[in-house]
Structures are given as structure tokens and as C-alpha cells.
Amino acid sequence: MIMKLFRSTFSGSKNASPESAILIDGNHKADANRGGNRVALAMIAFILVFATMGGRLIEYGLRSPETVSSIPPSNRLLASRPDLHDRNGEVLATDIRTVSLFAQPHKIIDPDEVVEQLALVLPDLDIKKTYRKLSSKSRFQWLQRQLTPGQQNAILARGIPGIGFRPEKRRFYPGGPTASHVVGHVNIDNVGIAGMEKFVDGQGLGDLALAGLTVDEALEPVQLSLDLRVQHVLRDELSAAMERYKAIATAGVVLDVHTGEVIALSSLPDYNPNDPVDALKKDRLNRMTAGAYEMGSTFKAFTTAMALDSGHVTMNSRFDARKPIRIGGFTISDFHGKKRVLSVPEIFIYSSNIGTAKMADVVGIEGHRDFLKRLGLLDRMKTELPEVARPSEPAKWKKINSVTISFGHGVATTPLQTAVAAAALMNGGKLISPTFLPRSREEADKVMRHVMTEKTSQSMRTLMRMNVEKGSGRNAEVEGYWVGGKTGTAEKVVNGRYSSKVRFNAFLSAFPIDDPQYVVLVIVDEPKPEEGKKYATAGTNAAPTVQAVIRRSAALLGVRPKFGKNGEALLQSY
Incomplete structure (x- = not known):
């Protein structure tokens, strides 16, 4: 019966009644409305998804670089140790940014291949020790501490799964050995173990580090009595x-x-x-x-x-x-x-x-x-x-x-x-x-x-x-x-x-x-x-x-010379 009404309506039959035409037209509009609702819902869903993605991108963009970069810029890096300066403000010791290489052995598919790839970038890598670490059942292993940016980029370019980098700080001494016995040095974990570096840790910095506490601003430099000149x-x-x-x-x-x-x-x-x-x-x-x-x-x-x-x-x-x-x-x-x-x-x-x-x-x-x-x-x-x-x-x-x-x-x-x-x-x-x-x-x-x-x-x-x-x-x-x-x-x-x-x-x-x-x-x-x-x-x-x-x-220390038997300066004419 419905099929007949459908054919009569679209064939322009003069015998079709007005009631039957209204019925067919109502069904058609109902189907169209349902289709429009589905499209609207789909559009709303797409808008929400893209809005969420955009919001997250904006959030990441507004975050400080430390949370989204493997090596944050030096001007945003929080100092774990105060700089050491001489009496004139010359830098004797400071922190520089670096990264350390780690592995997640449970994600490593072929330890041999990973070792081979890393050895091409890190020639001093201990092959046997690294292979044992990568073959272990642990979920985290340090492979090498304090890499250079060039080494990090070379490893990243190889795209090795299960390998990652952790931002760290390394102590740098611009003068090298010039004042080594006074300034001292730190260990691989940036903890002072000799000289004034150890003294600074003994003033409370070491206790903070052991407690896992950090500071949210750079520490004031520690000035020494040394004159670097x-x-x-x-x-x-x-x-x-x-x-x-x-x-x-x-x-x-x-x-x-x-x-x-x-x-x-x-x-x-x-x-x-x-x-x-x-x-x-x-x-x-x-x-x-x-x-x-x-x-x-x-x-x-x-x-x-x-x-x-x-x-x-x-x-x-x-x-x-x-x-x-x-x-x-x-x-x-x-x-x-x-x-x-x-x-x-x-x-x-x-x-x-x-x-x-x-x-x-x-x-x-x-x-x-x-x-x-x-x-x-x-x-x-x-x-x-x-x-x-x-x-x-x-x-x-x-x-x-x-x-x-x-x-x-x-x-x-x-x-x-x-x-x-x-x-x-x-x-x-x-x-x-x-x-x-x-x-x-x-x-x-x-x-x-x-x-x-x-x-x-x-x-x-x-x-x-x-x-x-x-x-x-x-x-x-x-x-x-x-x-x-x-x-x-x-x-x-x-x-x-x-x-x-x-x-x-x-x-x-x-x-x-x-x-x-x-x-x-x-x-x-x-x-x-x-x-x-x-x-x-x-x-x-x-x-x-x-x-x-x-x-x-003597002149650097500001001591003025004296000449003559009684210490007076001698004046000569030429």
C-alpha cells in the first residue's frame, strides 16, 4: 500500500488522495531531520576534538621549556649549586646544562644492535657492561652520564627505541687547574667532594640535596677571597x-x-x-x-x-x-x-x-x-x-x-x-x-x-x-x-x-x-x-x-712602589 502511494505521488497520479500525499511528505522530512542531527553531532564532536588538541598545544606552548625539552635553555635552568666567584666577580665555578643517556631494557628488542649503534657515537662506551645492562630485566639503566649536545643529536638521529635522555647539570671550571686546590671539585652527581665546593655543601646545600629538595630560583653566587689575577x-x-x-x-x-x-x-x-x-x-x-x-x-x-x-x-x-x-x-x-x-x-x-x-x-x-x-x-x-x-x-x-x-x-x-x-x-x-x-x-x-x-x-x-x-x-x-x-x-x-x-x-x-x-x-x-x-x-x-x-x-694588589733611600719617589728631568 505504501509503495503504491509512493508511486502515485511521484507519478503525478490524479487519483492520489491529499491525505496520502501528506503522509509521505511527513516521513521524508523525519528522515532528513535525523540525518541533519547526525551531521551536527559529528561536527560538534570534531570541533571538540580539535578544540581539545588546540587547547593542549596552547598549554604546552605556555609551559616553561624545562617541562617540554630534553635540554632547557641555560637562562631557564635552575641552578643546583651556586656559582663560585673570586673577589672581583670572576667566575671560578658554574653549572652548565647537559644530558645523560639511559635505557629501558624492557623496551629493547635487540641489545646487540643497540650497543652497536651507540658505540658508533660513544667510542669510549664499555661494550660488555652496556650489553649486560640492556639484556637485564630492569626497567631503567644509566648508560652514560653528561653527554655533549653533539652526542645527543647523533643518538637521536638513529631513532633507537628504549633509549632516552635526562636533563642534568654539570659543574664547569672556566680556569681549569688555575685554582683547583682551593675551589675543589664535585662528583658525577654534582656533589662537592673537595675544596670550597665541599665547604659550600657543608653549609646546608648538601642536606637539601640529600632530602631531595630543590629551589625555584637561582642561588646567590658564593664569593671567595681569591684574586684570580x-x-x-x-x-x-x-x-x-x-x-x-x-x-x-x-x-x-x-x-x-x-x-x-x-x-x-x-x-x-x-x-x-x-x-x-x-x-x-x-x-x-x-x-x-x-x-x-x-x-x-x-x-x-x-x-x-x-x-x-x-x-x-x-x-x-x-x-x-x-x-x-x-x-x-x-x-x-x-x-x-x-x-x-x-x-x-x-x-x-x-x-x-x-x-x-x-x-x-x-x-x-x-x-x-x-x-x-x-x-x-x-x-x-x-x-x-x-x-x-x-x-x-x-x-x-x-x-x-x-x-x-x-x-x-x-x-x-x-x-x-x-x-x-x-x-x-x-x-x-x-x-x-x-x-x-x-x-x-x-x-x-x-x-x-x-x-x-x-x-x-x-x-x-x-x-x-x-x-x-x-x-x-x-x-x-x-x-x-x-x-x-x-x-x-x-x-x-x-x-x-x-x-x-x-x-x-x-x-x-x-x-x-x-x-x-x-x-x-x-x-x-x-x-x-x-x-x-x-x-x-x-x-x-x-x-x-x-x-x-x-x-x-704587587701592582694588581694595589701596592704602590716607593723609591729612594727614605721611600720617596725620585723625580728626574730629561
């Missing part, structure tokens, strides 16, 4: 001395006598903190703080100061140095003996063992030990560097100990401690603990201790200057800068006995000696005599090295 000069001259005198090691320090700030400190051989593979080698020891040595005749400066400060000896006192001292089966004699009665200045200038021992005898054994302890030479030094050795001394002091210690044998201390004690001789008798952080004179006055009188300090300045003018320190003279100093040539112990052929040399100096600002100490370990010379004493190697350091760094 002077540091370079010191290391450069130590390197030249090590080569020139064929020594096994050299080291030195430049110290502010009024604040205790370490302006420069170097010990050679050193290492590159960017690749600290050599850091633990025995000869890479920081000899200035982590090594304890018998400092030889530089100790005569302390013995002389002790004698003068005791009140029992004056600059006019005289001691008989005609004959060697025999005590406890040992004979104490002078290297270049004058074999006559010597005044205190002569004992110091000629570096008389006999005269120095007799000055110590005037003070006595207990007074001798008490004075060295007052100067901090017998206790472990307190400073920011974690690598600090403990001095050694006789378990029980006897007269023979006091005699030999008076000229630098029998007590071993760190060279930096020696420089700190010498600063007290120069600055009016104030012992100021050393620091690798900036410190003002006002701050230094709060931590200093008076260890001798101003008069004693003035006398020691005079003696130190006389030794450079007339004594063993002549090779340290720098015109215009009034250098004062004391040599020290100590015999080293070989097979339980002191050897006259193996020496530990030092030159302890201060400048300008009329108003001391800085102490400079240089040590040269086991130097060899230069061609044509019989001896390798401190005056022939350590003193010239100090001279070179002062000559090159």
Missing part, C-alpha cells in the same frame, strides 16, 4: 720554578696580613677539576694545607720573635757562636759559620743554628712550646678548606727537641700555618685565622688574638728587611716594594735519617716591609742545583720565585 701569577711562577729547578713539587700562598684572607694559593702538581681523574694521586696533594713539613730555617723567625718578646733578649744581645753545640749525641753547627760572637741581627742574617738554639735556651723548653702553640703552629688549623693536616711535635719536649725545633727540625706544620704565624710577626702581633672568604679588617679584629707586642713585631720587620738587604734573601728583592724575608733550607728524612742531598726549601716574605700588607710564602720540594751551581738552597730557588711573584702581582 694573582692566583694565575702565583701558579705560573710556581710552574716555572718547578721546571727550572727540577723539583718534585712547588707551592705558595699570598696572604693579607690584616684580614687573614687568602688572596692566592697554589700547589703543584695540581689537576683539572673539569676532569678530576688525577685528583687522588699522591703527588696531587695540596701541600699548603694538607701536607705537614719541617719548615727549616723559616722557623728561626719565630724563635727570634719568641726571644725578643720574652724580654730576656734584645736586639743588642750577643751569643757565642764560635763552637758547635753537642747535645744528646748530636752536633749542631752552622752551614756557613762565622765562628765568632754574633748579635741578634747577625744571627738572623747569617741564619746561625748555634745562635738561634742559644736564644731558645734562654726562654726555656716550656716557654718555647707555649710560644709556638700561641702562634697556632702546633694545632690543627681552622679554615674553610676541609683538607687540613694536623701538625706533629714530640710527645715530650726535651732540651734536644727545643734546640732542633728552634731552627725548624722536629716539628712539622702546614705551610699555610707558617704564613699565618708570620703575618702575626708583621701586623703588630695579631694572630688572625686564615679564610678563603672575604673578610674586612673590622671583622678580622673581632676574631684576632694578640700573641706578641707591637715592639716585637717592629723588630721582626727590621730583621726581615735586613735579611733581604744583606743576608740569604737577596734574590727576593723587588725594587720599589721593600721586601723582607727569611730563607729555610730543611734536610728531608730519607730512610729514617736526615739527608743533606734531599731538601725542602722555603722562603717566607712580607711586603712592603715598612707597612706590611701581604705575606708571600713559596716552597720548593727537592730542587736540584742549577747548572754550574754546587748547592740548591732556598736563597737560590725559593727566594727568586717569591721575587717574581711580588714583581708581577
